[in-house]
């Protein structure tokens with residue numbers, strides 16, 4: 001259940017009243033500990049004792065080592081299957097926390113309170129939890145649903161602009177793959193700010209939830225959420241490997257430009273809609289210097305993807321804004337052409 005808060009956390013308080021957990025654990029990172037926990041704690045009406053588990057900020061913490069440390073701390077503090085974990089943070093906290101809660105003593109309940117935009121519209125929703133293994137992202141994980149997802153956009157006030165813009169790419173994606181109406185609202189946004197996008201956060205979260213509801217295990221329609229991510233991931237991993245990481249959303253924004261171009265070639269996406277997608281993304285995101293990446297490296301990374309059949313690369317591509325296909329194969333020539341289009345800066 002996704003709830004939207006304009007300041008009160010009534011659904012969580014109702015939950016605490018009804019379920020009476022034996023103990024509450026808050027998982028935070030150093031930033032959400034200082035910026036978000038002091039906002040949340042006074043709003044919770046409960047006598048239940050609590051502990052705060054803090055991790056350092058960053059993807060580097062999403063490991064089995066951190067998991068093991070947190071399992072041990074939970075054990076020391078006497079966590080049981082009637083405890084409650086509240087994940088207060090971005091996608092790192094909800095992925096890690098969901099994984100810990102779904103495995104400790106074979107699972108105990110958790111609530112996600114996402115504090116980053118990416119967390120609110122994407123990571124906290126859909127039941128995928130997990131950690132990275134040796135630089136392979138999300139290799140270990142579970143499917144486990146939170147008891148509640150509570151969206152409180154005011155938390156975004158302390159988020160950096162770069163992180164806000166990164167999450168916004170996933171909102172744009174939701175419009176392109178599933179809702180023309182959502183896309184229209186987002187693409188007419190002038191300056192990107194918490195105030196300008198807050199009214200559309202719940203809509204974006206609902207779009208993701210409704211897609212997940214149709215295909216929890218991602219055997220079909222849930223794949224449309226991968227639009228922009230085939231090229232985006234290849235770009236993201238290259239820059240990560242050379243020690244110049246780019247925010248996930250910026251790589252996805254670049255990926256969406258390339259894949260929109262590809263969609264024109266292989267899915268009949270109308271040229272006017274390609275232009276609409278490209279000009280909107282260009283308005284918010286600088287073009288990345290992907291010309292410095294050897295084309296063969298990008299293609300090779302995309303071909304490694306386990307979703308492919310043979311050497312053709314598997315994509316999720318829109319046939320119109322608001323309507324997306326999945327399991328669309330494109331050959332190398334078409335993909336190279338789409339990347340060259342991006343590099344040309346058109």
Ligand SMILES: NC(=O)c1ccc[n+]([C@@H]2O[C@H](COP(=O)([O-])OP(=O)(O)OC[C@H]3O[C@@H](n4cnc5c(N)ncnc54)[C@H](O)[C@@H]3O)[C@@H](O)[C@H]2O)c1
Pocket residue numbers: 029030031032035036057058059062089090091092093095115116117118119122123124125126127128129137138155156157158159160163
């Ligand atoms: N499970 C899924 O379906 C799913 C989907 C998409 C992404 N993810 C995962 O999500 C992670 C990325 O999420 P993210 O971008 O939120 O990263 P993140 O959790 O690292 O947060 C980004 C940064 O923002 C800070 N931050 C968060 N909220 C803040 C606030 N309100 N004020 C100030 N600072 C704040 C964090 O401390 C961190 O430094 C990745 O690990 C990715 O794999 C998971």
Ligand SMILES: [Zn+2]
Pocket residue numbers: 170229248252
């Ligand atoms: Zn993404």
